[in-house]
Every structure is written in C-alpha cells, then in structure tokens.
Amino acid sequence: MRIEKIDFDLLFISCTKVHLAKRLHALLVVSGKVRDLFISTRLVNLYSYLGDVSFSRRTFNQIPKKDIYTWNSMISAYVRTGRFHEALYCFHQFSFTSGLQPNFYTFPPVLKACGNLVDGKKIHCQVLKLGFQWDIYVAASLIHMYSRFGFVAVARKLFNEMPVRDIGSWNAMISGLCQNGNATEALDVLNEMRLEGENMDPLTVASLLTVCAQSNDMLSGMLIHLYVIKQGLEFDLLVSNASINMYAKFGCLANALRVFNQMDATDLVSWNSIIAAYEQNDDPKTALGFFNKMQQIGIQPDLLTLLSLASIVAQLADCQKSRSVHGFILRRGWVTENVAIGNAVVDMYAKLGAINSARNVFEELPTRDVISWNTLITGYAQNGLANEAIEVYNTMEECEEIIPNQGTWVSVLPAYSHLGALQQGMKIHGGVIKNNLHMDVFVGTCLIDMYGKCGRLDDAMSLFYQVPRENSVPWNAIISCLGLHGHGEKALKLFEEMLDKAVKPDHVTFVSLLSACSHSGLVEVGKHYFHVMQERYRIKPSYKHYGCMVDLLGRAGHLETAYDFIKSMPIEPDASIWGALLGACRIHGNVKLGKFASDRLFEVDSENIGYYILLSNIYANSGKWEGVDKVRSLARDRGLRKTPGWSSIEINNRVDVFYTGNQTHQKYQEICIELKVMTAKMKSLGYIPDFTFVLQDVEEDEKEEILTSHSERLAIAFGIISTPPRTPIRIFKNLRVCGDCHTATKYISKITEREIIVRDSNRFHHFKDGTCSCGDYW
DNA sequence: CTAGGGTTAG
Numbered sequence: 001m002r003i004e005k006i007d008f009d010l011l012f013i014s015c016t017k018v019h020l021a022k023r024l025h026a027l028l029v030v031s032g033k034v035r036d037l038f039i040s041t042r043l044v045n046l047y048s049y050l051g052d053v054s055f056s057r058r059t060f061n062q063i064p065k066k067d068i069y070t071w072n073s074m075i076s077a078y079v080r081t082g083r084f085h086e087a088l089y090c091f092h093q094f095s096f097t098s099g100l101q102p103n104f105y106t107f108p109p110v111l112k113a114c115g116n117l118v119d120g121k122k123i124h125c126q127v128l129k130l131g132f133q134w135d136i137y138v139a140a141s142l143i144h145m146y147s148r149f150g151f152v153a154v155a156r157k158l159f160n161e162m163p164v165r166d167i168g169s170w171n172a173m174i175s176g177l178c179q180n181g182n183a184t185e186a187l188d189v190l191n192e193m194r195l196e197g198e199n200m201d202p203l204t205v206a207s208l209l210t211v212c213a214q215s216n217d218m219l220s221g222m223l224i225h226l227y228v229i230k231q232g233l234e235f236d237l238l239v240s241n242a243s244i245n246m247y248a249k250f251g252c253l254a255n256a257l258r259v260f261n262q263m264d265a266t267d268l269v270s271w272n273s274i275i276a277a278y279e280q281n282d283d284p285k286t287a288l289g290f291f292n293k294m295q296q297i298g299i300q301p302d303l304l305t306l307l308s309l310a311s312i313v314a315q316l317a318d319c320q321k322s323r324s325v326h327g328f329i330l331r332r333g334w335v336t337e338n339v340a341i342g343n344a345v346v347d348m349y350a351k352l353g354a355i356n357s358a359r360n361v362f363e364e365l366p367t368r369d370v371i372s373w374n375t376l377i378t379g380y381a382q383n384g385l386a387n388e389a390i391e392v393y394n395t396m397e398e399c400e401e402i403i404p405n406q407g408t409w410v411s412v413l414p415a416y417s418h419l420g421a422l423q424q425g426m427k428i429h430g431g432v433i434k435n436n437l438h439m440d441v442f443v444g445t446c447l448i449d450m451y452g453k454c455g456r457l458d459d460a461m462s463l464f465y466q467v468p469r470e471n472s473v474p475w476n477a478i479i480s481c482l483g484l485h486g487h488g489e490k491a492l493k494l495f496e497e498m499l500d501k502a503v504k505p506d507h508v509t510f511v512s513l514l515s516a517c518s519h520s521g522l523v524e525v526g527k528h529y530f531h532v533m534q535e536r537y538r539i540k541p542s543y544k545h546y547g548c549m550v551d552l553l554g555r556a557g558h559l560e561t562a563y564d565f566i567k568s569m570p571i572e573p574d575a576s577i578w579g580a581l582l583g584a585c586r587i588h589g590n591v592k593l594g595k596f597a598s599d600r601l602f603e604v605d606s607e608n609i610g611y612y613i614l615l616s617n618i619y620a621n622s623g624k625w626e627g628v629d630k631v632r633s634l635a636r637d638r639g640l641r642k643t644p645g646w647s648s649i650e651i652n653n654r655v656d657v658f659y660t661g662n663q664t665h666q667k668y669q670e671i672c673i674e675l676k677v678m679t680a681k682m683k684s685l686g687y688i689p690d691f692t693f694v695l696q697d698v699e700e701d702e703k704e705e706i707l708t709s710h711s712e713r714l715a716i717a718f719g720i721i722s723t724p725p726r727t728p729i730r731i732f733k734n735l736r737v738c739g740d741c742h743t744a745t746k747y748i749s750k751i752t753e754r755e756i757i758v759r760d761s762n763r764f765h766h767f768k769d770g771t772c773s774c775g776d777y778w
Numbered sequence: 779c780t781a782g783g784g785t786t787a788g
Contacts, residue, residue, distance in 0.1 A: 012779090042779050072780040108781040140782040171783035206784045241785045272786045304786055311788090340788045347788070371788055407788095 012042055018050045025059070037063065041070045048077030053086075068100050076109040084113040102126075104135050111141035115148040134163055140172040147176025165196075171203045178211035186211055187220060200227065202236040209242040213249040221246050235262065241269045248277030272304045279308045284315035303334050303341055310344040314351035322348055326361075336366050343372050350379025355388075370402050378411040381418070389415035390424075404431070406440055413446035420732030420759060422454035423653045441468055445477045452481030455730045455757045455764065472498070472506050480512035485764045486773055488520025495529075507539050514548035518555055519763055526552040547576045554584020559593055575605035582611060586618050591627075594618040609640040610735075647715040647733040651722050658714040661706075667718060674717045675708050682747040690740040712741050712758060720752055728755040736760050746770050 015021040025043055028034045034043070040063050047055040056077040063070055071094045078087035091110050094100070107127055114120030124142060132138045139162055146155040159165075159173045170193045177186035186208065190200070200208075205228055212221035225234075225243060233239050240263045247256035256277045263270060271294040278287035291309060294301070301309070306329055313321040326345055329335060335342045342365045349358035362368070362376050373396040380389035393412045396402055409432050416425035429438070429447055437443045444467030452460035464478045475498045482491035495513050498505065505513075510533045517526030530549055533539045541549075546569055553562035562581055566573050578601035585594030598615040605611070612635040619627030648657045658665065665671065679687075689707055707713070712733050719729035737745075737760045749756045750770035758765045766773040 008779095038779060040779095045779070069780050074780095076780065103780085105781045112782080135781090137782040142782095144783065166783095168783045173783090175783060201783090203784045210785065238785055243785095245786065267785095269786050276786065302786095307787060338787095343788045369788095375788075 008039070008042075012046055015046060015050070018047070018052050018055070021046050021050055021052075021055075034062075037065070037067060037070065041067075041073050044070065044073045044077055048073075048080050051081060053077055053081040053083060066098065068103055068106075071098060071100065072103070072105045072109075075106065079109040079112050084116045087113040088117065102130070104132055104138065107132060107138045108141040111138070111145045115141075115145040119149050120145050136162075136164060136166055136169055140168050143169070143172040143176055147172075147179060150180060152176060152180050152182065165198075167198055167201055167204070170198060171201070171207065174204060175207040178207045181211070181214060183211045183215040183217055183220070199231065200224075200233075202233055202238045205233060205236075206238045206242040209239075209246045213246040216250075218250050221250070234259075235264055237263070237265055237267060237270070241267075241273055244270065244273040244277060248273065248280060251281055253277060253281055253283070268299055268302060268305075271299055272302070272308065275305065275312075276308045279312050279315070282315065284312040287312050288316070303332075303338060306334070307341060307344050310341075310348040314348040317352060319352055319354070322352055322354075335364075339365070339367055339369050339372065342366075343369075343375050346372065346379065347375045350375065350383065353383060355379055355383045355385065368402070370405050370408060373399075373402060374405075374407040374411045377408070377415070381411060381415045384418070386415040386418040390419075390421075404435065406437055406443055409435075409437060409443045410446055413443075413450050417446075417450045417453040419655055420454050420648060420730065421650055421655050422451075422456065422730070423650055424655075425450045425454060439467060441471060441473055444468075445474045448474060448477045448481065452477070452484065453759065455728075455759065457481060457485050457487075469501065469503065472503055472509050475503060476506075476508045476512050479509065479516060483512060483516025483519050483763075484759075485766070486519055488516050488522045488525075491516035491520075492522070492525060505533075505537060507542060507545070510537075510539065511544045511548060514545060514552060518548055518552035521556050523552055523556045523558070543571070543574055543576055546571075546573070547580045550577055550580040551584065554581055555587060557588055559584060559588060559590055563593065573600070573604075575601055575608065575611075578604070579608075579611055579614075582614050582618075586614050586621070589618065589621050591618055591622050591624065595627075606638060607640065609635060609643055612640065613642065643735065645711050645733065645735045647711040647731050649715045649719050649729070649731055651719070656715070656718060658711045658718070660711045661709045662711070662714065665714070665718070667721070670721055671714055671717045674721050675713060678717065678720075678748060678751065679704075679708060681751050682744060685747055685750070687744065687747050690743060707740050707744075710738065710741055712737065713744065716745065716748060716756060720748075720754070726753055728757060731756070731758045733758065733760050736762055737765060742772065746772055 011024055015024055021043070025034070028039060028043070033039050040059060043059045044056045047053065047059065056074065060066070060070065060074045071090075075087050075090050075094070078084070078090060087109060091106075094102070107123065110123055111120055114123055127133055127138060127142070133142075139158060143155040143159055146152070146158070155173065155176050159169065162169060170189070174186050174189050174193075177189060190204070190208065205224060208224050209221060212218070212224065228234050228239055228243075240259050243259045244256045247253070247259065256274065260266070260270065260274045271290065275287050275290045275294070278284070278290065287308065291301070291305070291312070306325065310322075310325050313325055325348065329341055329345060335345070342361065346358045346362050346365075349355070349361060358376065358379050362372060365372060373392065377389045377392050377396075380386070380392060389412060393408070393415075396404070396408070409428065413425065413428060416428060432438045432443055432447065438447070444463065448460045448463050448467070451457075451463060460478060460481050464474055467474050469475065475494065479491045479494055482488075482494065491513065495505070495509070498509070510529065513529055514526050517523070517529070526549065530541070530545065533545070534541065549565060550562050553565060559581075562584060566577055566581065569577070578597050582594055582597040582601060585591075585597060594615060598611060601611050612631050616628045616631040619625070619631065645660050646657050648655050656665070689704055691707070712731055715731050716729060719731070723729065737758055742765070745756055745758065745765070745767045747770065749767035753769075756767040758767070
C-alpha cells in the first residue's frame with residue numbers, strides 16, 4: 001500500500017510536460033486506475049499545473065461522482081491558470097448541484113477569483129456563516145481581496161482582529177497597502193511585524209521593493225536590499241526580479257545588472273525586467289542584446305517582452321525590425337487580446353516616422369482606450385503634423401466612452417503651440433480647467449509652453465506662478481520661453497530663483513538656459529553655466545548642449561572659437577553641431593568656414609535641404625554665384641526639394657496659412673493692394689529691398705515680386721486688413737525669417753503703428769516702432 | 779489528492 005503510493009507520487013512528479021501527463025493518463029485509463037477518485041483528482045491538478053486547464057476540465061467531467069476534493073481542485077485549477085470567470089461559475093455549479101458543503105480549502109481560490117472580478121462581500125458572508133473567518137488562509141485571502149478593491153481600512157480591521165497571524169497574513173496586509181500605493185503605512189506594518197519577531201521572506205521583500213520603486217523611495221529600497229543581503233535572500237528569484245525592476249526605475253543600471261548577473265536561476269520575468277531596464281533607460285542596443293541572449297537559451301518571449309521590443313526598435317530607428325516585431329505580434333493574435341500591445345505598435349510606427357502605418361494599425365485596433373488616442377495624437381504632433389493631431393483629438397472628443405486624461409492634454413497642447421493657435425489653445429485650457437487638471441505639473445507646463453509660444457509671455461508667466469514648482473519641468477518651460485522671446489537676463493534670474501527654491505536643474509534646464517544665453521548674446525554667462533552643469537551638477541553634455549554652445553559662440557561672432565570648441569568635443573559631432581556652425585557662418589558671412597562646415601555636415605547628413613539652403617545663402621550673400629549654382633544642383637541631384645515656407649495667422653478662431661507666392665486666398669486681391677501701398681510708403685521712408693537671397697537669374701522687377709510674395713509678408717498684410725488698427729499682429733512661420741522680411745517688417749511696424757510678433761523656427765521677433773527687440777540677428 | 783500572501787505593462 002505504502003509502496004504503491006510512493007510510486008504514484010513519483011509518476012506524477014515526473015510529468016513535467018503536457019504530453020507526458022497524457023501518456024500517464026492513458027496508462028491509468030488502461031489499468032482502470034482512473035476510476036479511483038483519488039487518482040483522477042490528481043490528474044485534474046496535474047494538467048492545471050502544466051497550464052492546460054481544458055484537459056483538467058475534460059478529466060473532471062469524466063468523473064461520475066465528485067467529492068469535495070475534486071471540486072476544490074477544479075476551482076483552483078481555473079484560478080491557477082487565470083480563468084477567474086470559469087472559477088466562479090464552477091463554484092456556483094458546485095453550490096447548486098453537488099449537494100456538498102464547502103470547506104476551508106474552497107474559499108481562498110474563490111476569493112482570489114473575486115479579487116480579480118467582482119467585490120466578494122457575499123462570499124465573505126458565507127465565510128462568516130460557516131465560521132471560517134479566522135482560518136489563516138481564508139483571512140489572508142479576505143485581506144487581499146478587500147485591498148484589491150481599495151478597501152484598505154476593512155482589510156486593516158480584519159488583520160488587526162486576527163487571533164493568530166503568520167508570515168502569510170503579514171504579507172497579505174503589507175502587499176495590500178503596497179498595491180494601493182501606501183508605502184508609508186506598509187513600512188509601518190513592516191516595523192510592527194519585526195517587533196513581533198517575524199522576519200521578512202521573499203514575498204514580503206518583493207512587495208516592498210515594488211512600492212519603493214513606485215514611490216521613488218530610494219533610501220528605503222536600499223535599506224531593504226541591505227537586509228536582503230544580510231538574510232541571504234539576495235539570490236532568490238522573486239527578490240532578484242523585484243530588485244532589478246527597482247534599480248531600473250531609479251536609473252541605477254549597474255545595480256540592476258549586478259543583481260541579474262548573480263542570479264543562479266532566471267525566468268521570463270527576470271529577462272523581461274532586464275530588457276525593460278535598458279529599454280527604459282535609453283540603451284536599446286544593450287536591451288536588444290539581452291533579448292537575443294534570452295532567445296538563445298530558449299526562453300519564449302511573451303506579451304511584455306514584445307512591449308519592450310517595440311520600444312527598442314523604435315529607439316534604434318530600425319524600420320526592418322519594426323515590421324518583424326509587428327508580424328510576430330500579429331501571428332500570436334495578441335492585438336485582439338490586449339490593448340496595450342496594439343498601442344505599443346502604434347507608438348512604435350509613430351516614433352519611426354511611419355505615421356501612416358501607425359494610423360492604419362490604430363484604425364484596425366479591435367478596441368481603443370484613451371491611451372490609444374493619446375498615442376496617435378502624440379505621433380502626429382511629434383511628426384510635425386499639428387493639424388492632423390488636432391483633427392484626431394476632435395474625433396476623440398466625439399467618442400463618448402473615451403474620457404480625456406492628463407496624457408491627452410499633454411499630447412494635444414503642443415500641437416496648438418506649434419501652430420500658434422492661441423484662441424483654440426485657450427479653448428483647450430477651458431477643457432483642462434473643467435477636468436480639474438490645470439494644476440497638474442505636466443499639463444500646466446504644456447499650457448505655459450502654449451502661451452509662451454503663442455506670444456503671450458505674460459500669461460505664461462502668471463500661469464507659471466500658479467502651478468506647483470517642486471520639480472524642474474515648469475521651470476525648464478518658462479526659461480525656454482523667456483529665451484525664445486529674447487529675455488536672456490530674465491531667464492537667468494529665473495534660473496537663480498529655481499536654485500534658491502532648491503529645485504534641482506536637469507539636462508533640459510541647461511538646454512533652455514544655454515539657448516536663452518545664445519539668443520541674447522550672453523557668451524560669458526553661457527560658458528560659465530556650461531561648466532557649472534558639468535562640475536556642480538555632474539550632467540554629461542549631450543548633442544543639444546554642445547549645439548547650444550556652438551550656436552552661442554558662433555552667433556556672437558567667435559567662429560574660430562566655435563570651431564575649436566567642436567574639435568575639443570569628446571563625442572563625434574553630428575549634423576546638429578555642424579549645422580549650428582554653418583548657421584553662424586551664414587550670419588557672419590564667413591564663406592571659408594561655412595564651406596568647411598557644410599562638407600563635414602554632408603558627410604553625416606546629406607538629406608536635409610535646410611543645410612543646402614544655408615550654404616547657398618552664404619555664397620549669395622558674398623556674391624559667389626557659381627557657389628550658389630553648385631550647391632543648388634547638388635541638392636537637386638540628390639533629389640532634395642526646398643521645404644515650402646509657410647506663415648500662419650489666427651483671426652477669429654480661424655488659422656489662415658499662407659504659402660510663398662500663394663494666390664488662392666479669398667482675400668488675395670485686397671492683400672496685393674495693401675502690399676503695394678505699403679511698399680511705396682516703406683520706400684519713401686528709406687527701405688531698399690535686399691535681393692541677396694533671391695536667385696540672381698531673375699529679372700529685376702520679378703525679384704521684388706518674389707520678396708513681396710513671401711509668406712510672412714502675405715500673412716502680415718492679411719492681418720493688417722482684417723484686424724482693428726493698432727492691435728498687435730502675431731505671425732508664425734515654419735522657416736527662419738529672411739533678412740529682407742526682417743527689415744521690411746520693421747518699416748511696417750512703424751508705418752502701421754502696430755506691434756508685430758513673428759515666431760519663426762528659431763525664436764520670437766518683436767517688432768515695434770521701427771525696431772526689433774531681437775537685435776539684428778535673424 | 780484540494781488552500782493564502784509575490785515580481786515585469788502603453
């Protein structure tokens with residue numbers, strides 16, 4: 001008898017795969033042993049442990065007279081495999097058809113299923129009636145279930161009243177608090193537990209490390225990890241996985257890697273965690289390396305792996321891999337199963353610039369949540385398609401079941417900033433207030449950016465002083481706005497104020513600050529802060545910082561210093577760096593260095609038309625027409641076409657866009673008449689058209705027409721005839737303001753006695769009474 | 779032979 005039992009245990013234990021279980025099952029059927037309730041119940045369990053719950057059910061159905069063991073096994077088989085609906089349905093079947101009474105073993109799985117679906121108050125009543133409330137397993141399940149629904153107080157009361165507690169009860173309480181984000185109280189309970197002489201086990205640690213990561217409590221996290229090492233728990237699978245995640249959230253990749261490397265057994269969660277760690281800390285290459293290694297050792301990726309992978313290929317800008325990632329996800333049918341994975345694919349295509357593919361995937365999604373919409377809006381906005389972003393937002397507004405959240409405002413507001421659509425942006429501001437999110441740091445910052453970039457610096461400032469300012473985000477935005485408007489000194493003052501308030505500046509702060517210095521010609525100050533950034537704040541300069549420095553030195557005319565600066569950079573200069581030098585050469589008319597810079601530039605990026613135009617303008621400026629021709633034909637040979645320039649103006653809630661030479665506007669005739677009158681008045685005041693940048697092979701009279709048909713000229717003229725006298729005019733354009741338009745606009749501001757504010761791709765130009773506040777660089 | 783508390787997510 002005893003020997004036979006051991007044999008069965010061995011048989012069951014040795015079945016580690018479904019096909020082995022099936023062979024054992026067949027053997028048991030042949031030998032007639034399957035008629036034994038004892039044996040068949042074990043089969044029900046075996047199949048569920050191997051993940052195949054349908055075979056559990058089939059075996060279960062073939063058992064003619066089921067006892068309480070069999071029912072309990074079937075219910076927990078469903079719970080084990082995550083089939084919570086089926087588990088509850090099975091429990092109902094049991095209650096109504098079996099005629100049996102549930103026992104202590106029945107409730108924990110049932111309560112777990114409730115925790116994932118519906119509030120289990122009714123089950124709790126049944127537990128009370130049967131007097132099972134203080135069984136430690138049942139009680140832990142109740143605590144867990146109530147915590148899942150946020151009834152932490154109920155859970156806490158139950159926990160406090162428990163006559164006997166074990167480590168499982170403490171874990172249930174601590175994890176309940178952790179899952180509700182209540183780190184402080186969780187740590188309090190932990191202290192109580194230690195006072196009662198109970199030690200943490202791997203499960204306690206896993207919960208606590210997770211909540212430390214969420215609440216950014218690095219100190220407690222480290223202390224717990226120290227304790228882990230002291231207790232010898234550091235090699236535990238669960239503890240290690242949770243540690244990797246925590247260190248990744250804190251950005252300590254070295255620690256995450258150390259934990260991963262010292263593990264003696266890893267599972268899918270470990271691999272997903274280390275891959276996500278690198279993916280989320282902007283190291284897609286290493287992340288991909290881990291993914292490859294994981295495949296080599298034969299671990300199958302799951303949905304979460306692919307979520308990371310989609311982001312990795314987007315960061316690597318690898319279009320080919322992106323299609324295989326999409327294909328893999330489609331073959332597994334995961335898109336229909338989970339919204340998040342579909343959203344990740346939309347995001348991946350959008351980040352790769354394949355916005356149409358992103359749109360197609362979005363249209364095909366079986367269900368869309370608010371994040372799907374936010375992802376698409378952000379995708380359009382980040383690809384420079386602000387109008388499309390707004391259109392998508394408007395479509396979303398029509399879906400009643402989708403409620404905009406913080407992410408929605410953060411994704412759509414930059415589109416209004418981009419277009420300079422102040423009045424429409426203000427409508428969004430209204431919507432934000434209605435949703436009570438205007439005091440949210442991120443939304444507030446987008447609003448600051450929107451008002452700043454739409455020319456309302458005062459409104460941006462007053463909003464800035466309303467939002468919470470504990471972190472750097474709003475400070476960065478306002479410093480950047482001040483820089484754009486040419487208020488370098490004020491930007492510096494705000495930076496000092498930020499330090500006074502003990503707000504820690506980050507890499508973005510310094511980009512804003514350095515570009516503010518460069519816009520206002522504050523060379524020495526800029527150099528000083530570039531050093532402060534590295535010495536005091538230990539921030540490694542990125543391309544953006546180097547670009548700002550080259551711009552700062554170059555704009556101020558220190559072209560050689562700028563070039564020396566580039567030579568001293570520890571990283572290989574990219575297109576943005578050479579572009580900054582080229583731009584400076586253009587301002588100061590340095591043909592030789594300009595040619596050199598553009599040669600380097602075309603080595604790293606030969607596709608950007610803007611740089612060809614810059615170089616051709618340098619040649620044109622010094623009358624070197626062969627140079628102009630050469631650059632132009634070079635660009636033509638490479639199949640590059642000039643980006644069409646446009647300017648927009650918002651009048652009565654409507655944004656009108658003008659392209660250069662565009663004659664289709666309904667008020668075109670009136671605009672022409674206004675421009676003619678204006679040009680005559682300007683000339684009488686001493687205006688001389690500057691044809692430097694117009695092709696030299698055009699007839700004289702045509703040249704002037706080209707200048708007067710520049711998009712900003714059209715937009716300004718339209719503004720003058722469509723708004724009351726002396727009111728300010730705000731213009732937005734995608735390219736830089738050209739030299740002639742800059743001069744002309746000064747005259748126009750004097751003649752019409754209007755303030756004219758032009759935002760170009762670089763900065764703001766405030767024209768007033770014949771002068772421009774931005775100095776004379778454009 | 780049946781039970782609780784745990785780690786990765788856009």
